[in-house]
Amino acid sequence: MVEQTRTLWLTGLSGAGKSTLAQGLAERFVADGVPHFVLDGDVVRTGLCRDLGFSEADRSENIRRVAEVARLMNLAGLNVICALISPLEADRSRARQIVGPQQFLEVHVATPLARCEERDPKGLYRKARGGQLAGMTGVDSPYEEPVAPALRLDTSGQSLQQCLDRLLALWSGR
Amino acid sequence: MVEQTRTLWLTGLSGAGKSTLAQGLAERFVADGVPHFVLDGDVVRTGLCRDLGFSEADRSENIRRVAEVARLMNLAGLNVICALISPLEADRSRARQIVGPQQFLEVHVATPLARCEERDPKGLYRKARGGQLAGMTGVDSPYEEPVAPALRLDTSGQSLQQCLDRLLALWSGR
DSSP states (O other), rough: OOOOOOOEEEOOOOTSSHHHHHHHHHHHHHHHTTTTEEEEHHHHHHTTTTTOOOHHHHHHHHHHHHHHHHHHHHHHOOOEEEOOOOOHHHHHHHHHHHHOOTEEEEEEEEHHHHHHHHTTTTTTHHHHTSSSOOOTTTTBBBOOOOOSSEEEETTSSSSSHHHHHHHHHHHTTT | OOOOOOOEEEEOOSSSHHHHHHHHHHHHHHHOOOOOEEEEEHHTTTTTTTTTTTHHHHHHHHHHHHHHHHHHHHHTEEEEEEEOOOHHHHHHHHHHHOOOTTTTEEEEOOOHHHHHHHHOTTTTHHHHHHSSSSSSTTTBBBBOOOSOEEEOOTSSSSSSHHHHHHHHHHHOOO
């Protein structure tokens, strides 16, 4: 039996924990023998999307390409975990259409902005607040919260293990 | 043991037999249980590369993206069969660098132009000769033959089965 492959789409602010969750989930998939691949926004920008910047049009195109690759990988028998800020509903909605609504699981990594700023793993919030970086999501660029995500996870109030358990429960339909 | 995944890159004129060979090889891979995916230039243009046209810059970008996706799929444990005209040495050379020279197998599907024009599966040569289509590779746009392909296959002189046998021999290092 070939199981239907799916794309888990993690959306949320920079520093919300998307990449950490994606990697943690990937490790559990390895342990469970679930074929998968992680498409991380930051990684994709060094390759497939290296020609793109951070204008709204380029961010939108970045999301479109990741969705197209996720679709191809789903067709190829891989489950895909995408970790992208993907701040706009319209872009996520298009991603859902590209991947296929039946295959697409949207998860809002809803860590509050204040906690993301505290973490500031790449120092981007500090730069944005200092006026050295324009267009930072949550600071001077909007983040539109998903209307009806399959799951909403606030990583500030629970451990990584708890978050991963909830992701896996969602994944398994439990 | 995890085997090193590879990308087989089929280059040649329109109508040379690239897609047919790719599909035939994919069927053999299915039979042999080799994890794989076919990235066909025509198919990719309806999705990932739907924003691109046929200018030299756009064709180059098309090839770059396919190579980037092949690289990701190789990383994900899939062997990839690419079928793209990819007429310019510079673009193929970049694809080789993106995929990784150790993983990249270049095959020149070297069916003569006259035979490709006879087949003309999409009616493109007729259009090009009639002046309704500009930039047709082999007609008014160059095809630079690979300098040192791993294999050169002329599908006009041998059967599909013979060609597939040679491709599989190359793949298996026989």
